Amino acid sequence: MVEKSGKLLCRIVLIMLLFVLCFCASCGHKEARYALDMAEKRMWDEPDSALKVLESIVMPEDLEGKELADYALLLTQAQYRSNIVATSDSLINIAVGYYQDKDVEKRTASLLYKGGVLKDMGKDEEAMLVYKEAESYIPRIKDNRIVTLIYMGLGYLNQKNRNYALSIDYFKKSVAVNIVPKQVLSWKVSSIMNLANISYYWGNRDDADLYYSQLLDMVPLVDSMLQTKIYYNYGIYKSKEKEWAEAEKYVRKALDNASGDVSYRAMLLLANLYSRTGRDGEVDSLCQYALKTSEPAVKARIYYFLYEENVARKEYEDAVTYLSHYVLLSDTLRSQINRSEYLEIQKKYDQVVLLNKNVEIHNHWYLTIIISTVIIVALIGIHYLVLSINRKKKEKLLLKSKQEKVELQEKIDACQTKIAEDETMHNEEKEKLQMQITQLEAEKEQKDISTIVR
Secondary structure, three states, X not given: OHHHHHHHHHHHHHHHHHHHHHHHHXXXXXXXXXXXXXXXXXXXXXXXXXXXXXXXXXXXXXXXXHHHHHHHHHHHHHHHHOOOOOOOOHHHHHHHHHHHHOOHHHHHHHHHHHHHHHHHOOOHHHHHHHHHHHHHOHHHOOOHHHHHHHHHHHHHHHHHOOOHHHHHHHHHHHHHOOOOHHHHHHHHHHHHHHHHHHHHHOOOHHHHHHHHHHHHHHHHHOOHHHHHHHHHHHXXXXXXXXXXXXXXXXHHHHHHHOOOHHHHHHHHHHHHXXXXXXXXXXXXXXXXXXXXXXXXXXXXXXXXXXXXXXXXXXXXXHHHHHHHHHHHXXXXXXXXXXXXXXXXXXXXXXXXXXXXXXXXXXXXXXXXXXXXXXXXXXXXXXXXXXXXXXXXXXXXXXXXXXXXXHHHHHHHHHHHHHHHHOOOOOHXXXXXXXXXXXXXXXXXXXXXXXXXXX
């Protein structure tokens, strides 16, 4: 009886443990799907928030099928839109492979972000091929945001490789795509600005003027950061045209909204304009203030500008000092922009993120294991408590049985003594006593059998 109850309790423990594990797995799957859906909703307007949601997914390596492909696409998209440079295309390749013959929208999006990753890795030829494949799907997709980004990616690659005619064509296509202005106005500004700069560089002054006019018309519609960018670039354009007053006007507008290193670059441009217009007294003070920048490339340009200024003034001692600062900073910059070192730094960053994520995963599973262990220990404790209670009950029953047997034996002995001692007893009375003895012995034997069964 005890053995059967022990086996039954063991089965109950195993069933409950399996239930706990299945419950944890089910909850993990539902939580992952919910996080993926939430990240997808936030992706376009709040990529940083979407990235945090995706990083909160516990054990993403356990995802399979569509969930894994969605995770690969969304995480690559969130990192790309948050300006986190990828060091490998292995993650996005999961999505590219899965959507090969499935969802055409996500297939195109996967190719778009694979192209972006390859472009950031410096693999321009591979990136171009991937972007062109993505472009071939454009007639079959409905999301014009993806279309815009494909055209912009092709525009940047062709601009970088000096294919200016193709670059202009793609940037024009990106501007012409019908999309909600508030969502991607920054993309339109960026494309038009590239069209203006390429047109000017290519010698098409009329086109450049037209594009810059469009940018100035867009100023009331954009935020302060884009306003600063427009004013700053227009100031550079006017300074190249030697329209010093107009250039100064827009550089000052850029300074009104600028912050951080952007303001230091604007100060350097303003100092250049002051130098061109003979206001030497204000040049040094602006440059000295601009040297507070934390951006080495800007600081190097300021030192070189001061070197040229002092050479023009024939102040050679100061010119040599500024040139030595420039050379020293240029050597530092050359080592800083080494791509292999940069990729190594990015790998280290990725490793830290992965380690942090692993810690969160381990903590989650530690909690699950602790809860499961507590449940199992509790069940084992209950098992032994039941056994202890049963043992005490059995001991009580055995003691009671022994006492009852002793009492029965005493009655048997009393009957036998009475028969042996009383010689005058009638036969009928003796038979009654003998039957009583038989009944008592049967009752005693029954007690023995029930004790063995228990």
